[in-house]
Amino acid sequence: MMTIAFALLAVASLLLWLRLRWSWVLVFAALILGIVIFVQDVDFATNLGIQL
Amino acid sequence: MKDDGILSPDVARVLNLLGLLAMIGVLAGAYVYQFTYRELPCTLCQLQRLAMVAVAFGAAMNVTLGPHPRHYGVILVSAVFGAAISFRQSLLHINPFFNTDTGQPTLLDTSNPPFGQPVWGLHLYVWGIVLFSAVILAVGIAQLFRGQYAAVVPGRDRLGRFAVIAVAILFVTASAETVTTFLECGLADCPNDGSWNWWFLRG
Numbered sequence A: 001m002m003t004i005a006f007a008l009l010a011v012a013s014l015l016l017w018l019r020l021r022w023s024w025v026l027v028f029a030a031l032i033l034g035i036v037i038f039v040q041d042v043d044f045a046t047n048l049g050i051q052l
Numbered sequence B: 001m002k003d004d005g006i007l008s009p010d011v012a013r014v015l016n017l018l019g020l021l022a023m024i025g026v027l028a029g030a031y032v033y034q035f036t037y038r039e040l041p042c043t044l045c046q047l048q049r050l051a052m053v054a055v056a057f058g059a060a061m062n063v064t065l066g067p068h069p070r071h072y073g074v075i076l077v078s079a080v081f082g083a084a085i086s087f088r089q090s091l092l093h094i095n096p097f098f099n100t101d102t103g104q105p106t107l108l109d110t111s112n113p114p115f116g117q118p119v120w121g122l123h124l125y126v127w128g129i130v131l132f133s134a135v136i137l138a139v140g141i142a143q144l145f146r147g148q149y150a151a152v153v154p155g156r157d158r159l160g161r162f163a164v165i166a167v168a169i170l171f172v173t174a175s176a177e178t179v180t181t182f183l184e185c186g187l188a189d190c191p192n193d194g195s196w197n198w199w200f201l202r203g
Helices: A002-017 A021-041 A044-051 B009-036 B043-065 B069-092 B124-142 B160-185
Strands: none
Touching: A002 A021, A002 B043, A002 B160, A021 B043, A021 B069, B009 B043, B009 B124, B009 B160, B043 B069, B043 B124, B043 B160, B069 B124
């Protein structure tokens, strides 16, 4: 999934090169993928809960 | 919109170009660190890199298309995301007496070692907090000057060639990150121990 997120950023850069104004939508898609990866990475039950 | 005389569109674009190059420089430094110490980035480290590329993309939009609140919005959202990841990773390692494997406190201060080598006394995820905080502060200060949103006069695009080069550098960086991430993670979740995904790269 991380690879796909970076690939989205690369494609967005290519579209920005072509001066397409909506290329930022792909960046937000990559960030949403990043949030999904982050939430999956955190073990809320055994880790974050105890620390809080 | 009236030009307030302090931050013209051209000056704002130059500042954004410098910010973009600084962000690319940090990513290049991360690569140097990665291959010098032979330490592959963990999942949270990759997410911080993702945020850095996204911040650089927002700056590239300002350089290429001209300053716009939406472009600064892309920078801000990306920087807040990166700062959250950096805080999370810093908090994971802030207490050396906490064993993250068992989720229990211990008497050994070696049960929760920091990830990677420090750079100038700070670990990379702590530098991440500094970096993303600086980006948020810089964007906040930039919003004090509305003259940058004045329409650019056609034919006065003095940054044209630099803008193309800046986006080209961003594209090369994002593509390099895609390739190295694919080599480390494949298309699945990244390993947290920082090992290559492909057998021919392990050794």
